[in-house]
Amino acid sequence: MSVSECAPQPVVTDPRPAPELPAGGARPQDVVVAPPTSGGEDEEDGKIKEEGELGEDEIGDHLSDLGTVTAAEHVYRSLSITQGLSPRGKSALCSYIYLQNLEVPFSKIKDLSCVSFVPHLITLDASHNDITNFFGFQPPRNLEEVNLSHNHMSEMKDLSAYPSLRRLNLDYNNFREIRGLQRCVSLTHLSLAHNRLYSTRGLNSLPLRDVSLKANQIQRVENMDCLRALQTLDLSYNRIQSLSGLQNLDYLGVINLEGNLVREIKEACHLHDLPLLRVLNLQENPVQDQPDYRLAVTFFLQRLTTLDQKEVTVEEKVSAMNKFDPPAEVVAAKDHMVHLMYHLMQPQVLLNSTLPGLDTPYPMLVLTGPQACGKRELAHKLCQHFADFFAYGTCHTTRSPYFGEVDGCDYHFASEEEFQRMTRMGKFIETIQYREHHYGLSWDAIEAAAQDGLACCVHMELEGVRSLKMSRLEPRYVLLVPTDLEAYACRLRQRGLYSHAQVQTAVARVALYVTVNRRQPGYFDNVIPCDDLREAYTMLSQVVRDYLGLDEQMAGKSTPATSAGDSLAAEKERDRDNRVFGNKVEARMVPQTTSTETAALQRRRQLAREAVAGQSAAAYTQLFSRSPVTAPGGARAVSPYQQEHRENSSPESRPSSGLSTLSLARASLEDMYDGPEPPGGLGQDPEQPADPTTTPDRSQLASRGSSSRPGADAKPILPPIPSGRRTSEP
Ligand SMILES: Nc1ncnc2c1ncn2[C@@H]1O[C@H](COP(=O)(O)OP(=O)(O)OP(=O)(O)O)[C@@H](O)[C@H]1O
Numbered sequence: 001m002s003v004s005e006c007a008p009q010p011v012v013t014d015p016r017p018a019p020e021l022p023a024g025g026a027r028p029q030d031v032v033v034a035p036p037t038s039g040g041e042d043e044e045d046g047k048i049k050e051e052g053e054l055g056e057d058e059i060g061d062h063l064s065d066l067g068t069v070t071a072a073e074h075v076y077r078s079l080s081i082t083q084g085l086s087p088r089g090k091s092a093l094c095s096y097i098y099l100q101n102l103e104v105p106f107s108k109i110k111d112l113s114c115v116s117f118v119p120h121l122i123t124l125d126a127s128h129n130d131i132t133n134f135f136g137f138q139p140p141r142n143l144e145e146v147n148l149s150h151n152h153m154s155e156m157k158d159l160s161a162y163p164s165l166r167r168l169n170l171d172y173n174n175f176r177e178i179r180g181l182q183r184c185v186s187l188t189h190l191s192l193a194h195n196r197l198y199s200t201r202g203l204n205s206l207p208l209r210d211v212s213l214k215a216n217q218i219q220r221v222e223n224m225d226c227l228r229a230l231q232t233l234d235l236s237y238n239r240i241q242s243l244s245g246l247q248n249l250d251y252l253g254v255i256n257l258e259g260n261l262v263r264e265i266k267e268a269c270h271l272h273d274l275p276l277l278r279v280l281n282l283q284e285n286p287v288q289d290q291p292d293y294r295l296a297v298t299f300f301l302q303r304l305t306t307l308d309q310k311e312v313t314v315e316e317k318v319s320a321m322n323k324f325d326p327p328a329e330v331v332a333a334k335d336h337m338v339h340l341m342y343h344l345m346q347p348q349v350l351l352n353s354t355l356p357g358l359d360t361p362y363p364m365l366v367l368t369g370p371q372a373c374g375k376r377e378l379a380h381k382l383c384q385h386f387a388d389f390f391a392y393g394t395c396h397t398t399r400s401p402y403f404g405e406v407d408g409c410d411y412h413f414a415s416e417e418e419f420q421r422m423t424r425m426g427k428f429i430e431t432i433q434y435r436e437h438h439y440g441l442s443w444d445a446i447e448a449a450a451q452d453g454l455a456c457c458v459h460m461e462l463e464g465v466r467s468l469k470m471s472r473l474e475p476r477y478v479l480l481v482p483t484d485l486e487a488y489a490c491r492l493r494q495r496g497l498y499s500h501a502q503v504q505t506a507v508a509r510v511a512l513y514v515t516v517n518r519r520q521p522g523y524f525d526n527v528i529p530c531d532d533l534r535e536a537y538t539m540l541s542q543v544v545r546d547y548l549g550l551d552e553q554m555a556g557k558s559t560p561a562t563s564a565g566d567s568l569a570a571e572k573e574r575d576r577d578n579r580v581f582g583n584k585v586e587a588r589m590v591p592q593t594t595s596t597e598t599a600a601l602q603r604r605r606q607l608a609r610e611a612v613a614g615q616s617a618a619a620y621t622q623l624f625s626r627s628p629v630t631a632p633g634g635a636r637a638v639s640p641y642q643q644e645h646r647e648n649s650s651p652e653s654r655p656s657s658g659l660s661t662l663s664l665a666r667a668s669l670e671d672m673y674d675g676p677e678p679p680g681g682l683g684q685d686p687e688q689p690a691d692p693t694t695t696p697d698r699s700q701l702a703s704r705g706s707s708s709r710p711g712a713d714a715k716p717i718l719p720p721i722p723s724g725r726r727t728s729e730p
Pocket residue numbers: 369370371372373374375376377395396399430431432434439440441459460461462463464465
């Protein structure tokens with residue numbers, strides 16, 4: 001089937017008018033398109049027509065797509081010869097110079113020089129032939145699409161004469177390198193799959209949108225930076241290990257890297273900044289064996305919609321986020337989950353900090369704020385000043401002590417192993433990792449305060465607050481926040497403990513606290529600027545006095561209520577103020593109690609009352625054999641208001657903190673003694689004027705409580721203030 005080499009013949013169009021086409025379509029032979037330029041190419045070539053070869057006249061049977069050149073001339077624009085037939089002779093097409101589409105696949109063609117006779121050609125399909133000569137024809141100046149796949153070409157040549165070329169398919173040839181495309185300024189689609197390419201070089205600055213270099217021997221992505229219009233890239237079945245080189249292809253939306261040698265998940269980082277990347281295929285790469293491969297890639301490339309030919313689901317995206325960069329709430333939830341689970345795995349004992357009145361939480365005060373804002377100092381000072389009410393809750397940490405810090409006082413300094421062991425033993429309520437160290441508040445720290453009948457005062461970072469808020473404890477949260485960042489940074493530097501970066505981080509975290517406070521009003525019960533620690537302490541102690549109702553009690557001392565009614569009204573007013581905010585927040589947070597739960601709660605309360613009053617079995621007495629008083633308050637006999645309160649009390653209406661509700665604490669205390677008054681007397685007659693010594697203190701509490709109540713005679717124990725941190729009495 002060889003065709004002899006000869007120069008293309010000049011084409012002369014037929015000047016005669018085309019005959020009328022019969023209705024229903026014309027046989028191609030009936031249409032005179034262009035006469036042969038000479039009579040007998042075959043003779044000229046000296047070839048005898050072989051089987052499967054089409055002569056000039058037979059070619060007409062394969063023409064289609066009739067169009068016009070002028071009003072009088074009709075031409076066929078497409079020639080499609082398949083099924084093993086081929087145009088015979090190099091100049092077999094010279095009669096069809098107006099052909100625009102030429103399809104000659106599966107035709108055993110070795111030489112395409114006949115294409116030189118069709119200068120108007122736009123698309124050429126000569127795939128599945130035996131062509132060895134790359135573009136071996138005179139360039140049709142409008143040639144846009146060429147399919148030369150499945151041939152035997154091995155060398156690309158300069159295609160600068162094909163400026164209109166848009167699509168070029170050279171799959172299944174033997175090319176070793178990409179060459180000669182520099183001037184193909186219209187080339188948008190290029191396929192060189194199944195060749196022997198070892199490099200991606202040679203594509204410089206082409207307007208390519210779709211490139212397939214599948215099944216070659218490429219090891220690296222090189223020189224592709226300039227393919228700024230590239231949208232789809234198929235590099236599957238090569239030997240690529242790194243995804244470097246793809247990071248600047250801003251329009252890239254689809255990358256197929258199946259069957260390569262990518263091993264590291266971190267290679268995905270090279271694709272991280274591709275804004276339009278939606279589809280990635282890394283199937284059959286060693287990286288798939290990495291743990292959490294799919295989640296990790298989903299995390300790195302959050303815009304992906306399809307990974308490894310599988311849709312990336314919303315659930316996967318959320319899981320990936322929660323795993324590799326969890327939002328603060330998720331971190332807190334996990335922390336809470338872990339500690340709750342480990343805690344529940346331990347034998348359950350009734351803690352001193354377990355709800356004293358079943359509907360009143362153990363009172364706690366949490367000072368929070370950025371590192372070194374002074375909260376630890378203030379916490380110590382507060383516990384010292386309000387020694388009858390608060391004990392300092394000493395947290396655990398894995399960091400080593402700073403100069404002057406005392407183990408067991410500032411922190412319990414623990415090794416990493418010890419900390420982890422405690423975690424597994426369910427010892428912690430919350431933990432955080434701050435920098436490279438762990439910090440944790442243990443149940444024991446709270447118990448130490450609770451068993452002395454004291455509220456616990458602790459300090460912690462925001463992360464700890466988040467976790468603590470998920471526990472059953474309902475502390476009061478006081479935010480201490482520096483407003484003068486320069487002074488704050490200065491204070492950090494003066495400590496001489498932190499690097500420049502750590503100072504910067506601490507300063508930056510101030511904004512975090514401010515933002516939380518702004519976006520979630522009520523998240524912190526009080527906000528106190530702490531630029532001046534003396535002023536901050538004054539404000540803090542006032543806040544605490546308000547919580548405890550101390551000032552009001554002092555006022556009550558100086559102007560005794562004129563009547564029981566006045567006293568009751570004042571108490572109601574105070575109680576209402578204390579509760580109003582807490583109730584609002586709580587109402588939003590607490591799910592509605594079902595009737596079953598309400599019934600269960602009532603049963604438990606009843607049992608508790610009976611147990612405390614000595615009316616029920618010893619088991620219940622044991623269960624509640626501890627001091628019910630944690631927040632101090634003036635206990636008294638049941639007043640009409642308290643009676644009303646007890647009747648109305650429900651989990652929904654209870655305040656968010658034990659500290660906020662002195663009256664509630666009293667009520668609950670009396671709930672516990674809602675039977676015969678305990679020895680020593682719980683309170684005083686509401687008809688009587690207020691006791692002139694009503695400022696409650698530890699001794700009063702002890703004297704008010706029943707001497708038979710365990711813990712009633714306990715003495716407050718305050719941790720010593722370490723030197724260097726010890727502050728004078730205010
Ligand atoms: N259990 C805990 N949970 C959460 N945060 C905690 C806990 N214990 C301590 N922190 C906080 O960890 C941070 C680092 O504590 P560290 O004692 O190392 O720094 P510091 O400079 O002494 O801070 P500060 O003076 O504010 O207490 C502090 O903000 C501290 O309040």
